[in-house]
Amino acid sequence: xxxxxxxxxxxxxxxxxxxxxxxxxxxxxxxxxxxxxxxxxxxxxxxxxxxxxxxxxxxxxxxxxxxxxxxxxxxxxxxxxxxxxxxxxxxxxxxxxxxxxxxxxxxxxxxxxxxxxxxxxxxxxxxxxxxxxxxxxxxxxxxxxxxxxxxxxxxxxxxxxxxxxxxxxxxxxxxxxxxxxxxxxxxxxxxxxxxxxxxxxxxxxxxxxxxxxxxxxxxxxxxxxxxxxxxxxxxxxxxxxxxxxxxxxxxxxxxxxxxxxxxxxxxxxxxxxxxxxxxxxxxxxxxxxxxxxxxxxxxxxxxxxxxxxxxxxxxxxxxxxxxxxxxxxxxxxxxx
Numbered sequence: 001x002x003x004x005x006x007x008x009x010x011x012x013x014x015x016x017x018x019x020x021x022x023x024x025x026x027x028x029x030x031x032x033x034x035x036x037x038x039x040x041x042x043x044x045x046x047x048x049x050x051x052x053x054x055x056x057x058x059x060x061x062x063x064x065x066x067x068x069x070x071x072x073x074x075x076x077x078x079x080x081x082x083x084x085x086x087x088x089x090x091x092x093x094x095x096x097x098x099x100x101x102x103x104x105x106x107x108x109x110x111x112x113x114x115x116x117x118x119x120x121x122x123x124x125x126x127x128x129x130x131x132x133x134x135x136x137x138x139x140x141x142x143x144x145x146x147x148x149x150x151x152x153x154x155x156x157x158x159x160x161x162x163x164x165x166x167x168x169x170x171x172x173x174x175x176x177x178x179x180x181x182x183x184x185x186x187x188x189x190x191x192x193x194x195x196x197x198x199x200x201x202x203x204x205x206x207x208x209x210x211x212x213x214x215x216x217x218x219x220x221x222x223x224x225x226x227x228x229x230x231x232x233x234x235x236x237x238x239x240x241x242x243x244x245x246x247x248x249x250x251x252x253x254x255x256x257x258x259x260x261x262x263x264x265x266x267x268x269x270x271x272x273x274x275x276x277x278x279x280x281x282x283x284x285x286x287x288x289x290x291x292x293x294x295x296x297x298x299x300x301x302x303x304x305x306x307x308x309x310x311x312x313x314x315x316x317x318x319x320x321x322x323x324x325x326x327x328x329x330x331x332x333x334x335x336x
Contacts, residue, residue: 011057011059012042012044012057014092014094015044015055015057015092015094016029018089018092018094019044019046019053019055019094019096022086022087022096023046023048023053023096025048026048027046027047027048028046028047028048029044029045029046029047029055030044030045031043031044031045032044032045032054033045033102040058040059040062040063041056041057041058041063042056042057043055043056043057044056044057045099046096046099052099053086053096053097053098053099054083054096054097054098054099054100055094055095055096056094056095056096056097057093057094058093058094058095059093060090060091060092060093061093063093063217064217064218065088065090065093065095065217066090067137067138067217067218067219068085068095068216068217069085069088069095070137071134071137071138071216071217071219072084072085072097072216073085074131074133074134074137075128075131075134075213075216077133078127078128078130078131078133078134079127080124080127080128080213081206081210081211081212081213082212082213082214082216083097083098083099083100083212083214084097084098085097086098100204100206100212100214101204101206103204103205103206104200104201104202104203104204104205105117105121105200105201105203105204105205105211106199106200106201106234106236106237107205108205109200109237114239114243116209117205117209117211118231118232118247119250120209120210120211121198121203121211121231122228122231122247122250122251122254123254124211124213125195125198125227125228126254126255126258128192128193128195129192129193129224129255129258129260130258130259131193134193134219135193135221137219138193138219138220138221139221140220140221141191141220141221141222142186142194142196142220142221142222142223142226143183143186143187143222144183144186144187147182147183147186147279148179148183150279150282150283150286151179151182151183151279151282151283152179153283153286153287153290154175154282154283154285154286155167155172155175156286157286157287157289157290157293157294158285158286158289158304161289161290161293161294162289162292162293162304163331171327174323174324174327175324178278178321178324181275181320181321182275182276182278182279182282183279185223185271185272185275185276185279186222186223186226186275186276186279187223188272189223189224189225189272189276190223190224190260190261190264191221191222191223191224192221192222192223192224192260193219193220193221194219194220194221194222194223194226194227195213195216195219195227195230196218196219196220196222196226196227196230197215197218197230198213198227198228198230198231199230199231199234199235199236200231200234200236200237201236202214202215203231223272223276224255224260224261224272225269225272225273225276225277226276226280228248228251228273229273229276229277229280230280232244232247232248232251233277233280233281233310235281235284235288235303235306235307236303236306238306238309238310241313245270248269248270248273249266249270252266252269252270271318274314274317274318275318277310277314278310278311278314278315278321281307281308281310281311281314282311284303284307285304285307285308285311287300288300288301288303288304288307289304305332308328308331308332309332311324311328312325312328312329312332315328
């Protein structure tokens, strides 16, 4: 057993003891199926008779337990369906929450129900964006420096390490031009409290087809199209362009009716959305490549073509990205 495996086993044993101290009687505890995720957090299913909970091992050096607890309370007050916090030990990095089950939105989506579920998911964003309390917890800005760092990972992990591409001065100049435009686009948008990972595998389908929200501890002030892009151009499931355009128009109308986007046309909002999507998918491509190259996790190989196809299709809409479009199109051709 490696030193890292031994340390994780010790944390798991400590988590078990901690859970038992908060639930009277005998309990069964085991890894949560489907709870592996892409991060360092580990999830465990806790059962006592007909009652179930979820215990989370979230090492305090890297994870944001305090933010999760504060936001869970705020979002619940705003009418958002989030897990109740049963117990939390910030020093150890343990938390026990109510169990939302295993029906992710991704697991139930199909062409006959997607309109209904996406409408509910988009409506759920509105009170989050309106919450002054959520803004206070997440005053950090998802702006230029952070976005530029995310975009830079594309060059490092996807182009250099995954594709073994040498980034010559011409390619660097083209990429810098694209990155500058995407950052300027993000900064120009109305800023709201973004979930930052609002996709179909982080939304739970609850009884009566209600939508539950999880994994919200990394919220940050950012562009108003950010979460909608995560949902509507999900890296894990793709829909026809015309359908996505229709959803974008519906979300635009929701936001306008809720007091956002004053003086912003649908055309401008659509451009914001498309360009924000490019930033998101450049970042996602880098993340998936890093999971493969750095961590040896080949589960993420299947998602790279989806993100690159998004980049190819959206960049084709805008002459500003003609060189980038040709570059991505060639990469996609090599994947076939």
